[in-house]
Amino acid sequence: MIEGLIGGFGNLFVPFNLLILIAGILLGFIGGGIPGISGTMLVIILLPVSYAMDPTAAFLLLTSIYATSVFSGSISAILFRTPGTPEAVATVFDGYPMAQKGEGGKALGVSIFSSATGGVLGTIVLIFLTPLLASFALSFAAPEYFALALMGLTVVASLSAGNLVKGFIGVAFGLFIATIGLDSMTGTPRFTFGSGQLMSGIDFIPVLIGLFAISEVLRQVQKRARKTSNQKVRTELPDLGLMKRISGVIGRSSLLGIFIGILPGIGATTAAMLSYSEAARWSKNPKEFGTGIPEGVAAPESANNAAAMGAMVPLLSLGIPGSATTAILLGAFILHGIQPGPLMFQTQGSLVYTILIGLLFANLLILLIAKPFISVFSKILRVPYAIIGPLIVLFCIIGTFAVRNSIFDVGVMLVFGVIGYFLENAKFPLAPIVLGVVLGPIAESQFVRSMQMSNNDLSIFFTRPISLVLLLLALISVLYPLVKKWINHRKTKHKGDSTIAS
Template identity: 85%
Template sequence: MIEGLLGGFGNLFQPFNFFILMVGVLLGFIGGGIPGISGTMLVIILLPVSYAMDPAAAFLLLTSIYATSVFSGSISAILFRTPGTPEAVATVFDGYPMAKKGEGGKALGISIFSSATGGVFGTLVLIFLTPLLASFALRFSSPEYFALALMGLTVVASLSAGNLVKGFIGVSFGLFIATIGIDTMTGVPRFTFGSGQLMSGIDFIPVLIGLFAISEVLRRVQQVHKVNAKQKVSSELPNWNVMKRISGVIGRSSLLGVFIGILPGIGATTAAMLSYSEAARWSKRSKEFGTGIPEGVAAPESANNAAAMGAMVPLLSLGIPGSATTAILLGAFILHGIQPGPLMFSTQGSLIYTILIGLLVANLLILLIAKPFISVFSKILQVPYTIIGPLIVLFCIVGTFAVRNSIFDVAMMLVFGIIGYYLENAKFPLAPIVLGVVLGPIAEDQFRRAMQMSNNDISIFFTRPIALTFIILSIISILYPLINKWIKKRKNDASGTDQTVAS
């Protein structure tokens, strides 16, 4: 590990690689800070661009955008009550009231410090925990990989906006998209309907760009696109008294955030919400939450940055994405011909440690770059979305076409953009579709290989302890929302009956 970390430092501080890291950090600040341009969207847009780059530079660019955009979403959340990213939703609760009280600079300083601390903590956990998980995962074979992919699919499905049915429909739709084209094991065309262009399947890049970027542009053009940002804001890092006050909250929220981030499919937004509620539950000032107190900013900001780093643990060690953005990063690895998982540490060790050191430095750069960025941020926010939106569409078209030089891919991107727009209007979660598209081929290939290993005996999945454990966890993740809903209904019925008797 020490040798790998030293090699990662050496690779990172090569002039071009460090320049790419700085570009990624700045793009992450912009993408997360401007509402409607999330870090996820930037990663999607730049995914085709990264294909032409060396893997080390490509993943330094994508992962630094991912790391810093989680923080910068808090800037507009605090100043304008408009979260730049979904991860910053909970930051609005106390950050915006602090800004209304004239403490916007203080709230931004707390956000900077909490985000950097949570991100660094999550990265350190990532550095030391990922190799341990990878060594454990070396015992994996096809049954275990299938069970892992199944767990990733079912966890996302069961946590899809609280609607299990929509989650399964989304996963099924993604799996269907993944089956289109020539079957790699038999050579038989599937769902091509005689179309030669469908013989090679639907590439995941137009699906991802369409569902996230194009659908977001379609949604945003119907809203008010100019944010009033006349106020001049400067951030101030918290003083010693404030640091003492929020240190316990940051520690607990960072731990909770890393744990939630490691769980496949839950994500940093959930971590921020849970950390905020837990901070309020255990605080002596619980009644003051929502009125504008430092703990209400520190809790979600440390948690969401720690969770973003935690989500990289299952991606790098097991090949299972922990969030929607890491699902896109999984696609980026595959695009470069790299399969994330335990073998990466023996075949791509230099790349892995370069990424880890890059994430650590990116989180530290939040402390240095955030303040000057915030000073010019209000001017950037005055740009109307009628200018930003067309630029996003242009980048999407160019990026999608560049991957396979295919107009058909561009058409599919636009089709999925329209599909994503209507799905979001219907409150339909898009993450299960993405996971279905990315994990579908892995699940199918490993299932069929496992069946070949066992001469078509399905019991191979239940006689191997690791595979059985993951299958049990998958079943629990499906049944838990149903059981929890049933318990709540019983409690509500019981309380209603008691009130009727009392009256």
């Protein structure tokens, strides 16, 4: 390993390879920062280009785009309430409210620091613990996946702005959206109403973009008074006090992100949602989440970057992609005649360690390059909204269409934009809907697989230690706010009775 790491450093600092790495970082910033373009799309576009390159340079380019685009999606999420990438959807919940309060620079600084920290921690774990983590990931089967998704869904108690009923209605609506289309197991059409377009289901990206980006454009148009923004965004990296405040959140979220990332097929978007929910669960003041607090930015940003690195673990050690982008990277390896798997560290050790060192430097360079990039990017705020609004809509349309080359998805996005606009006017929380849309397909498919494994015996969830622990945590998280509310009510009533008696 030591020899491999030294060789990786040497390969990285070959001038051409270093130039390729920096180019990949800048492309990742641009791809993630512009709404509608993602790191996944850029990797797909550059895949043919990489075929003409040396494998070392090719994978430094593709993996650096992958690493930095996960971070840069938070820039537009914070400034415009438009997630640049799906991984940044949870960053909207607190990042945009911070920007609305004049703390956009602070939110961006927290995002930079959290993303770099999560990415570095994820890469360090990737370097030293890849074989061990890969074997642990294999111990996760359908019951554990279902329990994990269910635990994430129970955070509705913390994301419902104090209204648990609305929260559960939102989750139910999100789960309903996730069921539309063909049943993944039986092929039975569900809620398609005879429409061929609905047979393939409703993709979560049009839903997310509609609920957050399009609805925000509609809200800004309604205000009319806003011509330009006088807010000057100056990115402020966290001071020691703020670092101390968010360090616990970053540490827990990074570890959770790494853990979620190594589970094949889960991805950084789910990691961001789960880490946000767990941060709210651990917080002494969970009701502050969603109002614009640094912890609400630190949690998803550290988790999604850590998860992006964690997703490389099963790719390199087992040949199993951990996310959509790593599935494309798997194709890139095969295109170059390289088969990822248990023997890759022996047969392609030099290439593997060069990629790992490149990922480490890409995450570190976020701290240096992000600030000047944001200073240029944030000048868009000075452009009249009559120009910005239509551009945001245009990018959203292009990005939504490009996911599945479907004009129907564009229509879905616009419909959910209108839905999100009216729901926000009615003070209805959007976060639970997103929770249901993202986690619903995972929960459903893994529940069905669990039932097939056990011949429809529900005890499978309670006889496996990991799934049992996760289900108990889910139950506690639902009951805790209800019990706490009942106790506080009893205390208040007791104090009132004591006052009357005295």
